[in-house]
Amino acid sequence: MNEWIAVGMLALVGLLIPLAMMAVSYLIRPSVPETSKRATYESGEVPTGGTRIRFNIQYYMVALLFLVFDIETVLLFPWAVVYLDAVESDAVSLLEILGPMLVFVAILLVGLAWAWRSGAVQWARSPYQVETEADRP
Amino acid sequence: MSRGAPEMVLQVGEPMLPERIGDLTGLGEFGVAGELIAAFLAAFIVGNLMLAMTGLAGPWAKRKITAAFTDRIAVNQIGPAGVGIIVADAVRLLSKENIIPENVDRPAYDVAPIVVASSAMLGFAVIPMGTGIQLADPEVGLAYVFAVSGIASLGLVMAGYASSNKYSLLGGLRAVAQNIAYEIPLVVTGMSVVLFAGSLQMSTIVEAQSQALIDLGVVSIPQWYALVNPFAFVLFLIANFAEVGRNPFDTPEAPTEIVAGYQTEYSSVYFVLIYLGEFLHIFLGGAIIATIFLGGPAGPGPAFLGIVWFLLKIWGVFMMTQWLRSAVPRVRIDQLIEIGWKGLLVLSFANLLLTAIIVGLIA
Numbered sequence: 001m002n003e004w005i006a007v008g009m010l011a012l013v014g015l016l017i018p019l020a021m022m023a024v025s026y027l028i029r030p031s032v033p034e035t036s037k038r039a040t041y042e043s044g045e046v047p048t049g050g051t052r053i054r055f056n057i058q059y060y061m062v063a064l065l066f067l068v069f070d071i072e073t074v075l076l077f078p079w080a081v082v083y084l085d086a087v088e089s090d091a092v093s094l095l096e097i098l099g100p101m102l103v104f105v106a107i108l109l110v111g112l113a114w115a116w117r118s119g120a121v122q123w124a125r126s127p128y129q130v131e132t133e134a135d136r137p
Numbered sequence: 138m139s140r141g142a143p144e145m146v147l148q149v150g151e152p153m154l155p156e157r158i159g160d161l162t163g164l165g166e167f168g169v170a171g172e173l174i175a176a177f178l179a180a181f182i183v184g185n186l187m188l189a190m191t192g193l194a195g196p197w198a199k200r201k202i203t204a205a206f207t208d209r210i211a212v213n214q215i216g217p218a219g220v221g222i223i224v225a226d227a228v229r230l231l232s233k234e235n236i237i238p239e240n241v242d243r244p245a246y247d248v249a250p251i252v253v254a255s256s257a258m259l260g261f262a263v264i265p266m267g268t269g270i271q272l273a274d275p276e277v278g279l280a281y282v283f284a285v286s287g288i289a290s291l292g293l294v295m296a297g298y299a300s301s302n303k304y305s306l307l308g309g310l311r312a313v314a315q316n317i318a319y320e321i322p323l324v325v326t327g328m329s330v331v332l333f334a335g336s337l338q339m340s341t342i343v344e345a346q347s348q349a350l351i352d353l354g355v356v357s358i359p360q361w362y363a364l365v366n367p368f369a370f371v372l373f374l375i376a377n378f379a380e381v382g383r384n385p386f387d388t389p390e391a392p393t394e395i396v397a398g399y400q401t402e403y404s405s406v407y408f409v410l411i412y413l414g415e416f417l418h419i420f421l422g423g424a425i426i427a428t429i430f431l432g433g434p435a436g437p438g439p440a441f442l443g444i445v446w447f448l449l450k451i452w453g454v455f456m457m458t459q460w461l462r463s464a465v466p467r468v469r470i471d472q473l474i475e476i477g478w479k480g481l482l483v484l485s486f487a488n489l490l491l492t493a494i495i496v497g498l499i500a
Contacts, residue, residue: 003273005173006155007262007281009180010272014258017184018251018410025231025406038239040302041401051240051301059310062474066317069482073324076489077280077337080328083493084335087500094497101493105486112482121478123471 061120065112072108076101154179157269176272180262183272187261190448191416194455196226202456206463235405238301245299250403250410252292257417259285263339264424267434267443271340278339279331282425283324286380289418290316293389296411297399308398311470312382312389318477319379319386322485326373329492330362330429343433363430369488370430374457376481377422379473382415383458385465388473423454 040047079101086097115121119129158164159175167174197212197220204211215221237246263278265271275281290313297309331337334345349357350364363370379386390398400411427433427450434443468476 003153003275006153006176006179006272007259007275009155009173009176010184010262011255011259012177013180013184014255015251017188017258018254018413021231021409022406025235025409028228028232029405030232030234032234035239037236040238040240041396042303043396051303051306053303053306055307055310058474059314062314062318062478065478066321069321070317073321073328076325076328077331080331081335081337083332084496084500087497098493098497102490105490109483109486112478116479121474123474 056123058120058123061115065115065120068111069108072104075104152269153271153273154183154269155272158182179272183261183266183270184258186266187258187417187420188413190420190451191413192223192227193220194420195412195416196223198455199459202459203463206460230409231406233405235407238402240301241402242299242301245295246402247407249292249296249299250407250414252295253289253414254410254417255414256285256288256292257414257421259288260421261424264421264428265339265343265433266424266447267445268440270434270444274338274340276336276338279327279337279342279429282339282421283320283327286418286421286425287316287320289414292414293399296403300399300402302402304395304397304401305399307395308389308401311395312399314470315379315382315386315389315473315477318474319376319481322372322477322481323376323380325482325485325489326369326376327425327429329366329369329489332489332492332496333362333365339428339433342429343435346432347435359432359435361430361432361435366488366492369492372481372485372488373426373430376485377426377454378458378461379477381418381422381458383419384462385468386473387462387467388470391467419455419458420451423451426454427451 040051042048083097086092087094119125152160155172155176155178158179159172162175162178164171164175164178200211200222201218212219212222215225260282262272263275263281265274293312293316294309297305297307297312300306330342334342336342336345346359346361348360350360351358358364378384382389388394390400395401400408403411424447427447431450434447436442436446436449
């Protein structure tokens with residue numbers, strides 16, 4: 001039997017369980033519509049302004065950084081799988097299997113160091129940093 | 138572990154749960170349809186086992202453990218030690234009115250709880266829970282688990298954005314920022330286990346841990362990767378707590394800052410589904426830790442006790458999340474991002490390179 005059938009079946013069960021719970025809840029829950037009840041929650045106050053507010057640009061910065069590192073991990077996986085076999089067979093030396101990956105990771109770590117230095121992974125700037133940046137030409 | 142050669146709990150190539158059920162019920166003789174039914178039954182058993190675990194953990198164990206930490210008694214009225222609260226809570230929550238706020242984005246708002254709940258369920262497909270209690274054993278096992286557990290972030294950001302609430306929006310964004318910050322350390326640390334085992338297949342990883350590390354005569358200590366590489370184990374634990382959004386990393390739903398984050402506008406069955414998804418995620422994290430670091434279903438005694446050892450291990454991880462919940466203060470969002478990108482990421486790469494060098498020198 002193809003093992004992915006079982007995985008697909010678990011996906012089906014994983015969908016059926018929430019749907020069954022929603023069906024049961026639909027049958028037993030009351031429905032008393034009121035307009036004030038359906039207002040957006042804002043700590044009991046009347047909501048001010050829209051919801052699509054401006055938020056910290058850093059969310060985008062870390063997402064960009066994540067893309068780079070996520071692709072890196074995908075590229076590292078095949079290497080990790082064949083690593084043990086490669087070092088146990090005498091066909092290649094340790095340096096040959098380890099060296100290229102060291103260089104690859106090192107390049108990315110240089111990138112991380114640059115992102116670190118330029119403040120891409122820093123959530124908020126300290127008052128001191130804001131001040132010194134204002135002085136720059 | 139008993140003296141002498143450790144008993145093999147799990148062997149590569151053993152029949153999986155669907156085949157066992159097919160043989161047991163005679164469904165295997167009915168061709169494709171029989172196979173499909175057997176696979177469905179197996180998936181149903183695994184799905185409901187995990188549902189029962191979350192049912193026990195959410196309404197009952199969590200309350201009892203927190204009460205023990207704060208010197209209270211908690212639920213004790215219905216049934217022995219108050220376990221009847223599980224049924225009472227299920228009825229109570231499902232029979233609540235489902236209040237849908239006026240500005241929500243309808244399809245996404247309704248789909249998000251289902252995505253959160255079912256994505257966590259999917260990961261259990263490849264987890265070996267005992268002798269033959271495993272749904273499937275694909276060669277990409279570990280990569281598959283990491284991939285499907287990442288889907289939950291999508292559900293959280295959908296919930297946060299579609300709720301049309303400022304708290305929800307911030308909670309959803311925080312959840313995704315946190316998940317992506319800790320995903321890389323998690324996967325890279327998991328990769329250091331792959332270097333030892335030489336495979337992504339879950340059964341191979343478990344089997345590789347069954348050898349004795351040190352034989353002390355009376356007992357032999359198994360070669361669990363938590364003992365072989367404790368540094369990786371600690372890194373993985375921390376990254377896992379952040380990945381499932383538990384203390385001290387529960388910033389996305391920080392009640393003192395953003396009410397309840399992405400689940401602020403959810404009530405009734407939708408709330409139950411998000412809550413269920415979170416607990417399933419804690420257990421999935423525990424299952425990954427148990428499988429790749431704690432020898433999976435391995436333990437003393439006969440092989441059929443594997444499921445008991447496995448459940449004990451995932452409950453151990455759950456207990457740890459509850460201990461941290463009671464004992465450790467929450468980190469701020471800026472600290473959270475910096476711990477992830479500046480701390481854990483660098484440490485996890487250091488661990489990977491060190492492991493690679495050590496494996497290279499030993500072999």
